[in-house]
Amino acid sequence: GAVVSQHPSWVICKSGTSVKIECRSLDFQATTMFWYRQFPKQSLMLMATSNEGSKATYEQGVEKDKFLINHASLTLSTLTVTSAHPEDSSFYICSVGRLNSPLHFGNGTRLTVT
Amino acid sequence: GESVGLHLPTLSVQEGDNSIINCAYSNSASDYFIWYKQESGKGPQFIIDIRSNMDKRQGQRVTVLLNKTVKHLSLQIAATQPGDSAVYFCAENRGGGSNYKLTFGKGTLLTVNP
Numbered sequence: 474g475a476v477v478s479q480h481p482s483w484v485i486c487k488s489g490t491s492v493k494i495e496c497r498s499l500d501f502q503a504t505t506m507f508w509y510r511q512f513p514k515q516s517l518m519l520m521a522t523s524n525e526g527s528k529a530t531y532e533q534g535v536e537k538d539k540f541l542i543n544h545a546s547l548t549l550s551t552l553t554v555t556s557a558h559p560e561d562s563s564f565y566i567c568s569v570g571r572l573n574s575p576l577h578f579g580n581g582t583r584l585t586v587t
Numbered sequence: 588g589e590s591v592g593l594h595l596p597t598l599s600v601q602e603g604d605n606s607i608i609n610c611a612y613s614n615s616a617s618d619y620f621i622w623y624k625q626e627s628g629k630g631p632q633f634i635i636d637i638r639s640n641m642d643k644r645q646g647q648r649v650t651v652l653l654n655k656t657v658k659h660l661s662l663q664i665a666a667t668q669p670g671d672s673a674v675y676f677c678a679e680n681r682g683g684g685s686n687y688k689l690t691f692g693k694g695t696l697l698t699v700n701p
Contacts, residue, residue, distance in 0.1 A: 477630075479630075507688075514595055515693075515694075516676060516691045516692060516693050516694050517631065517676070517691045518691075519688070519689070519690070522688070566630045566631070568630075575621050575633050575636050576621070576633075576678075576689055577633060578623075578630035578631045578632070579630050580629050580630045581628070581629065581630045583628070
């Protein structure tokens with residue numbers, strides 16, 4: 474299965490600032506990565522599909538101007554939460570898709586906006 | 588099990604007992620299903636998967652059963668151990684052939700008592 478690394482594992486930022494989260498595929502080149510968000514005691518909700526070399530595809534209700542996704546290389550996708558607010562505090566998790574293999578997930582980033 | 592509001596369904600078992608975690612899915616077109624285990628503060632970890640052309644698949648200490656007639660999926664864990672304590676999610680693929688786009692169920696919290 475894919476080995477996925479996320480950084481940072483946790484971050485605290487002030488309201489109004491931006492935060493960048495990195496997702497790396499360590500053992501293969503991923504044309505597709507996925508970003509999920511998980512609130513406490515809830516399930517994972519898909520936010521967007523990150524496509525290498527092209528624009529990300531966002532799920533309904535997810536603001537693309539607020540959650541900027543960049544997938545500039547086959548091993549790295551970044552999610553930037555712009556102008557973060559306390560309601561953006563959540564657990565953000567990326568995953569990597571490999572043909573005919575199940576999705577494998579990173580260990581997540583705990584974002585706290587104060 | 589069914590979830591109510593923000594409260595996860597819970598299952599409490601004694602160490603050494605067998606555990607059965609249930610999941611109902613909604614899309615009859617889903618053709619690929621995965622069970623994930625999520626420990627506190629970590630990303631989901633792949634356990635076992637099954638395709639819709641099967642009704643049973645076994646792994647090490649785990650078995651997944653699929654009943655397409657009633658759109659029901661279950662995960663059986665044999666000889667449950669304290670290390671099995673976690674939240675378990677089922678996920679279904681609605682992407683029509685791709686393993687990538689998964690929709691997660693609400694999750695079940697498994698607690699194993701020593």
